[in-house]
Amino acid sequence: MQLIPPDIDIDFIGKRKIAFLLSGLMVAASIVLLVVRGLNFGIDFTGGTLVEVRFATPPQIAEVRKAITPAGYGQAIIQRFGAPNEILIRVQNREGEKSSVISARVLDALNRHFHASPVEMRRVEYVGPQVGRELTRAGIMAVLIAMVAILLYVTFRFEFRFALGADAALLHDVTIVLGLFSLTGKEFTLPVVAALLTVIGYSLNDTIVVFDRIRENLEANRRRKRRLDEMTVANHSINQTLARTLMTSFTTLLVVFALFLLGGAVIHDFAFALIAGILVGTYSSIFVASPIMLALKGMFDREKEEAAIRELEARP
Amino acid sequence: MHSFARWKYWLIAAVLLVSLMGALPNVIRVPGWWPGILSHPLNLGLDLKGGVHLVLDVDVEKAVARSVEEDLGLVRRLLRENRIRYQRLEAEGPLLTVTLRDPADGPAAEKLLDDQLPTYSMRRSGAAIRLTLDEKEAEEIRKFAVDQVIEVVRNRIDALGTTEPVIVKQGKRRVLVQIPGYEDTARAKALIGRTALLEFKLVDEKGDLDKALATGHPPPGDIIVYGKKEMRGGKLVAQPYLLKKRTELSGSEVADARVSIDSRFNEYAVTLKFNNKGARRFDKLTKAHVGERFAIILEGVVQSAPVIRERISGGTAQITGNFTPQEARDLAIVLRAGALPAPVKVVEERSIGPSLGQDSVEQGAESIVIGALLVLLFMAVYYRAFGLIANVALLFNMLLIVAAMSMIGATLTLPGMAGIVLTIGMAVDANVLIFERIREELHLGKTPLAAIDGGYDKAFSTIVDANITTLIAAIVLFQFGSGPVKGFAVTLSVGILASMFTAITVTRAIVALTVTRGGRRPARLSI
Numbered sequence: 001m002q003l004i005p006p007d008i009d010i011d012f013i014g015k016r017k018i019a020f021l022l023s024g025l026m027v028a029a030s031i032v033l034l035v036v037r038g039l040n041f042g043i044d045f046t047g048g049t050l051v052e053v054r055f056a057t058p059p060q061i062a063e064v065r066k067a068i069t070p071a072g073y074g075q076a077i078i079q080r081f082g083a084p085n086e087i088l089i090r091v092q093n094r095e096g097e098k099s100s101v102i103s104a105r106v107l108d109a110l111n112r113h114f115h116a117s118p119v120e121m122r123r124v125e126y127v128g129p130q131v132g133r134e135l136t137r138a139g140i141m142a143v144l145i146a147m148v149a150i151l152l153y154v155t156f157r158f159e160f161r162f163a164l165g166a167d168a169a170l171l172h173d174v175t176i177v178l179g180l181f182s183l184t185g186k187e188f189t190l191p192v193v194a195a196l197l198t199v200i201g202y203s204l205n206d207t208i209v210v211f212d213r214i215r216e217n218l219e220a221n222r223r224r225k226r227r228l229d230e231m232t233v234a235n236h237s238i239n240q241t242l243a244r245t246l247m248t249s250f251t252t253l254l255v256v257f258a259l260f261l262l263g264g265a266v267i268h269d270f271a272f273a274l275i276a277g278i279l280v281g282t283y284s285s286i287f288v289a290s291p292i293m294l295a296l297k298g299m300f301d302r303e304k305e306e307a308a309i310r311e312l313e314a315r316p
Numbered sequence: 317m318h319s320f321a322r323w324k325y326w327l328i329a330a331v332l333l334v335s336l337m338g339a340l341p342n343v344i345r346v347p348g349w350w351p352g353i354l355s356h357p358l359n360l361g362l363d364l365k366g367g368v369h370l371v372l373d374v375d376v377e378k379a380v381a382r383s384v385e386e387d388l389g390l391v392r393r394l395l396r397e398n399r400i401r402y403q404r405l406e407a408e409g410p411l412l413t414v415t416l417r418d419p420a421d422g423p424a425a426e427k428l429l430d431d432q433l434p435t436y437s438m439r440r441s442g443a444a445i446r447l448t449l450d451e452k453e454a455e456e457i458r459k460f461a462v463d464q465v466i467e468v469v470r471n472r473i474d475a476l477g478t479t480e481p482v483i484v485k486q487g488k489r490r491v492l493v494q495i496p497g498y499e500d501t502a503r504a505k506a507l508i509g510r511t512a513l514l515e516f517k518l519v520d521e522k523g524d525l526d527k528a529l530a531t532g533h534p535p536p537g538d539i540i541v542y543g544k545k546e547m548r549g550g551k552l553v554a555q556p557y558l559l560k561k562r563t564e565l566s567g568s569e570v571a572d573a574r575v576s577i578d579s580r581f582n583e584y585a586v587t588l589k590f591n592n593k594g595a596r597r598f599d600k601l602t603k604a605h606v607g608e609r610f611a612i613i614l615e616g617v618v619q620s621a622p623v624i625r626e627r628i629s630g631g632t633a634q635i636t637g638n639f640t641p642q643e644a645r646d647l648a649i650v651l652r653a654g655a656l657p658a659p660v661k662v663v664e665e666r667s668i669g670p671s672l673g674q675d676s677v678e679q680g681a682e683s684i685v686i687g688a689l690l691v692l693l694f695m696a697v698y699y700r701a702f703g704l705i706a707n708v709a710l711l712f713n714m715l716l717i718v719a720a721m722s723m724i725g726a727t728l729t730l731p732g733m734a735g736i737v738l739t740i741g742m743a744v745d746a747n748v749l750i751f752e753r754i755r756e757e758l759h760l761g762k763t764p765l766a767a768i769d770g771g772y773d774k775a776f777s778t779i780v781d782a783n784i785t786t787l788i789a790a791i792v793l794f795q796f797g798s799g800p801v802k803g804f805a806v807t808l809s810v811g812i813l814a815s816m817f818t819a820i821t822v823t824r825a826i827v828a829l830t831v832t833r834g835g836r837r838p839a840r841l842s843i
Contacts, residue, residue, distance in 0.1 A: 001698045006759040054671065103665070104502035122672040124501055128663035131371070142796035149788045157781055191731050194793060194801045198738065198808065201789030205742075205782040209749065212778040244745075244752040251694060251748070252741035255687030259737050262686060264679035266363075266672075267734055274738070 004243035012286055013235040013294065019287035023172055030179020037182045042189035043125060045139075047132035049091045049102040050125040053110060056117035058084040067113030071105050082265030086122065093129055102126065123266075139193045143174065146200050158211055165293030166207045169284040173203045177276045191270040199277025202252070206245055206285035213237040214290065230297065234290050242286075249282040320828040328825055331817070332712065338719030358722050361729035361803055362666070364680075366673035367496040368504045371664035372465070376489045379461035379658035380454050381409055387433060388412060391447075394432055400425050403443070410449040412436065419443040458489065464657045465491055469508050471653035476507070490663070501667045503646070511615055511659055512650035514567030516601075516633075517541075517559040519609040519621055525558040537561050541611065543618040544637060557618050559611050564601050566655075569594025573651035575644045578636050584644035585636045586651065595631025603627040614647075680733035687737050688714070695744055699751050701842030705826045706747040709818040713743050716814040721807065729803030739811025746783070746819030750775040751843055764841045765832060772824055779820065783812050 012019075043050050061078050064087055068076060073091050081088035091102055103124040110119045127135075147167055154163035174196055181188055214237040221233050228236075256278065260271035334354070340346055341357040362369050388407040391414060395402050401417040416425055419442045426440050429447065436447040466483050473481045473495060482494040495504060520538050528534040535558075543555040571591040578585040590598055601610070602624050611621040612635050619637045639647065692710065695703035717736060721728065754771030762770060787809060794805035831838055 001700075002755070003698075006755060052672070101502070101505075103667075120671060121499070121501075121667075121669045123669060124665060124667040126662070126665035128373075128661075130373075131664045138796045142792050145795075146789050146792040149792065150785055153785060153788060190801055191804075194731055194804050197789050197793045198804075201786035201808075202742070204785040204789070205745070208782045208785055209778055212781055216774070240756065241752075243755075244748050247698070247748045247752070248742070248745040251691050251744050252738070254690045254694065255683075255737045255741035258683045258687035258690065259734055262679055262683040263734065263737075264676055266676060266730060267680075270731065270734060 002243075004246060006243075008239050008242060009236075010239060010242075011235060012238050013231050013291060016287070016291040019291065023284070023288055026179070027172060027175050030175045030182070033179050033182040034175075037185075039178065039182055039188040040185050042187045043090065043127045043132070044190040045132050045136045045188070047093050047127050047129035049093070049106070050123070051089045051091075051103050051106045051121070052081060052123040053087055053089070053107070054083075054120040054122050055085045055087065055114065056119075059087065059114070061087075063113075064089070064110070068106055068109045071109035073102075073106060073109070076106075086265070135190065139190075142193070142197060143200070146197060147171070150200075150204055154208070154211075158215060161293050161296035162211050162215075164296055165289045165291075166204055166211070168292045169207050169289035170200050170203045170281075172284050172288050173199055173277060173280045176280045177273055180276050181273070186269050186272060189269065191267070192273050195270045195273035195277065198274060199281060202278060203281030203284060206249070206281055207289040209244060210238055210241050210285055210290060211293070213241050214293075231294060234294055238286055238290060245282060245285060249278055252278055320825060324821060325825060328822055331716070335712070335716045335719040338723045339715055342718060342722060353723055354719075356722055356725060358718065359725065359727040360677075361727045361732065362494055362496055362673075363668050363730045364673050364677050364728065364733075365496055366499070366668045366670035367494060368498050368501050369664075369666040369668075370493040370505065370508065370662055371486060372469070372491040372493060372508065372660040373663045374462050374465050374489045374491060375659045375661065376458035376461050377409065380449065380457050381407070382658070383457050384410060384412055384449055387436075390432070391429065394428060395425065398424070398428055400428070410454055412447040412449075414445040414447070416443040416445070461657045462489055462491065465660060468654050468656055469493060472507050472649055473504075475649040475653065476504070491660070497670075499667075499669065501665065503642075505662055505665070507646055507649065509660055509662060510650050510656070512567060512653070512655045513615055514570065514651060514655065515563045515613040516565040516598075517561075517563055517611050517613060518601075518605060519611055520558045520560050521608050523558045525556065528558055529556060534558060541613060541616070541618050543621075555618070557611055557621055559613075559618075564610070565590070565594055565597055567651060568655065569597065570651055570654075573648040575641070575648050576634065578634065581636070583636065584639040584641055585634050586639070586644055586648045588633045588635065588651065590631040590633070592631075595629075598631060598633065599627065599629045602629075676730045676733075680730060680737075684733060684737050684740070688740050691740055691744060695747075699747075699843055701831075702747075702751050702754075702823075702827075705823050705830075706744055706751070706819075708826060709747065709822045710740065710743055712822055713811075713814050713818040714740065716818065717807065717811055720810050720814065724810075726806045726810070727803055728807070731801060731804035732807040735804045735807030735811060739808065739815060742786075743811065743815035743819065746775075746779045746815060747823060749778055749782075750819070750823070754841070754843055758841065758843075764838050767841070768827060768832070772820070776820065779816065783816050787812050 061080070064078050065074060065076070068074070068089065073089075077090040079088050080086065089106060091106065103126060107119070107121055147170065150170070151163045151167055154166050177196060177199060181192070214234050217233045217237050218230070221227055253275065256271055256274045259267060260275060263271055337351070338354045341355050346355050385407045388405055391412065392405055395414075400421045402414055403417050404413070404415040406413040414425065414429070416422060422440055422443060422445070425445060426438060429436075429445065430438055433447060435450050435453040437450060439446045462485055466485065469491065470481070470483050473483065473493070476495070476498070478495050478498050480496060482492065484492050486492040493508060498504060520535070523535050523538055528538070528540055534540050537560060538558055539561050541557050541559050543557065545552045545554045569590050570588050571594070572589040574587050576585050576587040577583070606624050606626060609621045609623050612619045612633070614635070619635050635647070688710070692707045695706050695710075697703070699706065714736070717739065750771050753775045754767045757767035757770040758764065790805050790809040790812065794802055794809070831841065
């Protein structure tokens with residue numbers, strides 16, 4: 001079976017202005033969302049206590065709130081999580097409260113109120129404010145370090161402007177996925193950061209495959225008598241790798257969708273980030289990475305540099 | 317292609333054999349002669365088997381301050397023995413300040429302290445001497461405090477009778493505690509977090525408690541310590557005691573602690589047994605102060621203050637205080653395990669109930685199986701015979717991941733399972749790259765044999781570059797990640813390496829064994 005015809009020739013590069021406009025809009029919208037709405041940070045970053053409990057029968061949210069109000073947690077965020085009889089309760093750290101006892105107090109209060117059928121502790125997470133700050137810093141550092149490491153590797157294997165193109169594409173992807181998290185109000189947790197870093201790896205993987213083909217074709221092009229211009233070569237390369245790009249994204253999406261639908265509530269947002277990242281990453285490897293790399297031609301052109309050096313060396 | 321090196325077959329066979337052997341302990345119990353490195357099943361993370369995960373922050377500066385306070389006692393003794401009179405002695409953090417009565421004693425005091433306290437650096441101006449603990453020494457104390465916390469916490473958790481707790485240092489001043497399969501987080505935290513500082517002090521029978529309470533200034537050498545809060549007349553009140561500052565005996569002299577029943581009131585109590593040194597001191601103390609009271613202070617609260625009726629030389633003492641059976645048991649545990657050298661605070665907790673762990677395993681396994689089946693099906697339909705070859709490699713790949721993770725003792729977490737799912741999707745990528753390239757070569761009019769060779773050769777550098785960049789992201793993730801995220805990074809890295817091996821080597825071997833076997837030149841390829 002072959003869904004992508006072998007001699008496919010779509011003018012991707014020619015549509016780069018539309019792509020830039022679309023990407024620019026999406027990135028701008030994401031940044032505005034992030035600034036205005038911000039992210040719904042989970043307790044990994046804000047610090048706080050999270051208690052997940054299972055009831056014998058689905059309770060009313062209001063009833064749950066009534067149960068924990070006497071213990072002083074009336075302001076908690078209460079939501080259903082996964083199955084209808086499972087409830088997630090989030091409590092912010094309070095000044096002066098010995099925070100590691102919050103979970104016990106919440107469970108106590110629930111059991112007192114619903115004494116007919118005791119609730120079952122599914123999960124307790126407590127993150128102190130200091131740890132939250134550390135994790136935030138570590139998360140930002142991780143994304144930056146990954147980007148620099150990739151910049152170095154791609155510069156080493158390709159050229160600096162390829163590296164910039166790759167980094168631009170993954171910055172684009174990360175921003176848009178973050179924007180989606182802001183838009184949907186989904187909780188931003190540690191596993192989501194892990195998903196983001198995976199998206200970085202994935203987006204890059206896609207980009208590198210295209211770049212690899214561009215490099216190969218450019219080398220072949222240099223040996224030709226009538227050289228094609230770089231844009232044509234790049235566009236041809238994108239078309240050649242298109243089948244692979246789409247097939248790999250498809251197989252990866254297959255499994256990530258399985259994770260999204262079957263993996264359970266804990267993994268749900270993680271899978272969501274991956275799905276969004278893979279879709280955006282596939283788009284950006286075609287429409288963002290190469291056009292940016294091409295646009296930077298004048299600035300970091302190795303060919304020109306080499307020519308200049310040769311000229312210098314040739315001088316007596 | 318026609319010359320697929322023989323040693324590569326052997327390599328693949330060896331990897332396959334080792335993988336099978338390494339993965340087997342996950343399925344059945346392996347016999348005793350099984351090689352040690354291959355006989356460990358996968359470690360399940362706490363999020364999969366349930367349990368308590370705590371990160372403790374050790375207040376190491378308190379340990380430094382405590383050590384400096386101890387040295388303050390040494391300074392006091394030294395000055396007295398050498399008849400150097402002082403006005404004030406103060407300890408604050410790593411700082412010791414000595415104020416002498418007579419500035420003329422300065423040089424003598426300076427020389428004395430310099431000789432006796434080599435770990436301090438000293439500055440004197442007139443009658444004031446400032447001693448600062450050397451940073452190197454302070455660092456040593458901090459390190460020792462964390463190590464000691466680990467030791468004490470281990471003893472306490474072992475007393476709970478749970479299996480295989482993990483207690484390790486994390487960073488410079490943190491301790492990670494994991495108790496698999498344990499549910500009572502509140503009890504675990506209470507047990508771990510207690511300083512269990514036990515002190516015996518004499519009650520100052522001659523001092524005026526009321527006056528001390530009224531003025532807020534106890535007589536010199538005394539302190540006010542309160543007892544447990546109790547309901548009295550509808551109000552919570554705590555009984556104050558006027559005690560001598562000096563600690564006569566402490567928990568470090570306790571050799572054993574057991575739950576007992578106090579015969580007089582028929583209530584739960586903890587009976588202490590002192591070590592030799594403690595027993596001697598207790599003997600001396602009770603002999604010298606018959607008729608007076610001594611206070612037993614636990615974590616800064618007076619538990620009881622019994623009257624010494626007679627000299628006690630057996631080396632045992634009893635702590636009472638309206639304990640429930642569990643309180644008495646836990647107190648005995650912490651006293652036996654020793655006091656923490658510095659207070660600890662729980663800064664992170666992740667506890668998973670057994671039902672959630674079970675659900676996660678089932679849902680994770682389900683999504684792995686369904687995801688893998690979908691990919692297998694798609695590959696077979698889309699790339700036909702070559703798709704089947706890729707599928708064999710994919711199954712090999714999954715086997716290799718399980719075996720490798722079992723062998724390196726990695727822990728499988730829920731995000732780790734997600735990593736395996738993701739790897740399955742990406743593992744076929746290398747094959748997709750190769751197969752698409754073969755199709756291209758065929759399209760260019762090459763013979764099937766040349767197309768296969770070209771496909772593998774040209775895709776190789778792409779596969780390496782693409783995977784190394786993903787590996788970079790995974791390694792960064794590992795460096796940054798904590799707990800579950802680390803598990804994800806490990807599975808992802810192992811998965812990437814395994815898939816590179818299987819996609820490049822294994823599929824090529826199968827192709828060489830089937831499609832082009834014995835120098836056959838197929839007229840067309842099923843791709």
